[in-house]
Amino acid sequence: MTHTPRLGLPDPARMSEAQRAAHDAIASGPRGRVEGPLAVWLHSAELANNAQALGAFCRFGSSLPPRLSELAILVMGSYWRAGFEWYIHAPIAAKAGVPEAVIAAIKAGGTPVFAEPDARAVHDFARELLTAHEVSDETYAFARHQLGDRALVDLVGIL
Template identity: 50%
Template structure:
């Protein structure tokens, strides 16, 4: 699945020291660590340098990850497609095992990662992939794809899907701009 190299990392932000954190930073960290994530893996140690952004973003992220109305499988599939579109090393590394555990077939994940034409066993997987790729490819979603999504998931969940995609694009941009890697990451899913 991944290139097994020791990934270079070029952090553009100063190291964060929790012991000397400002009260606003400590509040954000405490909320993240006591929430459903329970860890700081991902963009959080980048965002923490802007505590107000960090607080809003992490709360939006908790909603997008756990409360969209989509199953975890479909949310994770959408996140994997986003990681590929942004070539976000850490985003893929973090979400790939979660996606597999949620039921995304390994072969499907690999097809998405490599840009091969995906083969879907589940109609919902095909619909999510169509919606996400159409939005990324054309910056719009056709009436036909939108109608299928609303018919299957309803308006609220379709709106939440768009929010999930926007949030994980923000995550990918953060990880890419600041050269961040996931905790324990020793391989890269995409060439650099």
């Protein structure tokens, strides 16, 4: 399997009106650029519009603070070995307040030590959901207590 992109941004000179509109909406939004999966999704303007809206909500509109949403993204990126997600989100997570030791432990596949119980709740919930495809009653109760119902639903949406 190759780790280089197989399909990139459509040729701007050949973009349909819908593709151009999707491109411009993404580029003018909070991301400020079109890259990674967003560029590939432009081959289907409808997918690009809908997927970028969900992604924008998860990253910028979630009830989780950026420290926790970025932590969830790193746990997911590590699980799926998603190099692009890691490349983009590790620096964002650090800037949002995720400690470097936590980022390094997640990248190495280890279990970080958390100072904040809400961060541990996000990590444990995300990891358990991704690896076991379900969440134990204990993990669920802890995450719900730490995050509340809305943030817990937003966390599942991010994952």
